[in-house]
Amino acid sequence: MTHAKSLGLLIVDLQNDFLSPQGAYARGGAVNPTAAALPERVAAVAKAVKDAGGLVVACQFTLWPNAKGDPMIAPHLLSLRPFLRRGDFQQGTWGHAHVDAIQPYVDVSVSKVAYSAFFNTQLDWVLRHAGIDTLAVCGIVTNGGVASSVRDAHMREYHAMVLSDGCAAFRPEVHQTALADMGTLADVMTCQDFVEKICEGQ
Secondary structure, eight states, rough: OOOOOGGEEEEEBBBHHHSSSSSHHHHHOOOOOOHHHHHHHHHHHHHHHHTTEEEEEEEEEOOOOOSSBOOOOOOOHHHTTTOOOOOTTTTSSSTTTTTTTGGHHHHHHHEESOOSSSSTTSSHHHHTTTTEEEEEEEEEEEIIHHHHHHHHHHHOOEEEEEEEEEEEEESSHHHHHHHHHTTTTTTEEOOHHHHHHHHHHH
C-alpha cells in the first residue's frame, strides 16, 4: 500500500437524486436496493482515508440547464431514463447533493456530465496537485461511472483500486462481470481489506 498521504478515494455519484426515496431515480422506478446500502459503508472508508491523511473526492453527475432552464440530457441517457426532468441533478439542488452519510468527509466535489469522473472535469488536476498517485474508487454504478473512472485513472498512470463491496450495479451478475473486467488493470478488494491496508501503511 502506498503512503496514506498520496492516497485518494474517489466516490462516484452517491447523490440524493440517485439514492434517496425522494430522488429522481426513485420517482422514475429505477431503484437499486444494493446501492442503498453503500453510503454508510463508504462513509466509514472515507473517514479512514481522512484520518490517515488522504484525500476524499466525490463526483456528482450533473444535468446542466439550457437557456430555457431545461436539462441538457444526452440522447443515450434520455433513452434509458425518460423520466428525467427539469431540476433533476441540477447543481445547487438537494437532488444533486452528496448523500448525508458521506458529506462530512468530502474534501473536493467534482461535477461531471458523463460516466467517467475524469471526462471534461478538473479531477486529474486536483489529484496531481494534491500529490495523489494511488486512487481507490467506489460508488455507482459498477459497470458505468465506476468502471469508466477506473479505466481513465489507469490510463493516467494512477495506481487504481476498486472497492468491491463499495460499489453496486442494478444486477448482481453485471456487478461481478464489471469487477472481473476491472481486475485486469486495478486491485480489487473489499472495503474492510482496504481500510486494513491503510492502517498498515501509516
